[in-house]
Amino acid sequence: MPSGTRSSAILQGKCPHCRQGEIFKYSVWSFRFAEMNPSCTHCGISFTPEPGFYIGAMYISYAFNIVLLIAFGVGLYTFTTAPDWVYVTSIITASFVFIPFSFRYSRILFLHAFGGIEYDPKSSS
Numbered sequence: 001m002p003s004g005t006r007s008s009a010i011l012q013g014k015c016p017h018c019r020q021g022e023i024f025k026y027s028v029w030s031f032r033f034a035e036m037n038p039s040c041t042h043c044g045i046s047f048t049p050e051p052g053f054y055i056g057a058m059y060i061s062y063a064f065n066i067v068l069l070i071a072f073g074v075g076l077y078t079f080t081t082a083p084d085w086v087y088v089t090s091i092i093t094a095s096f097v098f099i100p101f102s103f104r105y106s107r108i109l110f111l112h113a114f115g116g117i118e119y120d121p122k123s124s125s
């Protein structure tokens with residue numbers, strides 16, 4: 001995927017304004033995965049368009065978890081003859097393992113979609 005596109009910026013967690021700066025301070029693999037930069041490290045635009053902005057990202061996170069639940073449930077049903085407790089524990093375990101991803105990508109998608117921040121190619125140089 002070419003860098004500098006909107007989809008690559010979303011996948012890499014980059015600023016919607018310049019597509020260069022990082023939205024999150026640490027790696028998704030870090031225990032501090034949830035810490036966001038208050039503003040872009042490259043262009044300085046604020047990542048909090050209004051107070052409580054990221055409450056809406058919960059809905060995207062919820063949708064991610066529903067998709068994960070259905071995918072795991074259908075996958076287990078199709079490929080195994082597991083008892084019920086295996087379904088429950090696998091889905092709960094998967095939900096916990098994917099918390100950093102669903103947390104970050106729900107916020108990244110929400111900021112790109114509803115943050116009201118337009119891409120400005122001049123700010124990326």
Ligand SMILES: [Zn+2]
Nearest residue numbers: 015018040043
């Ligand atoms: Zn930026």
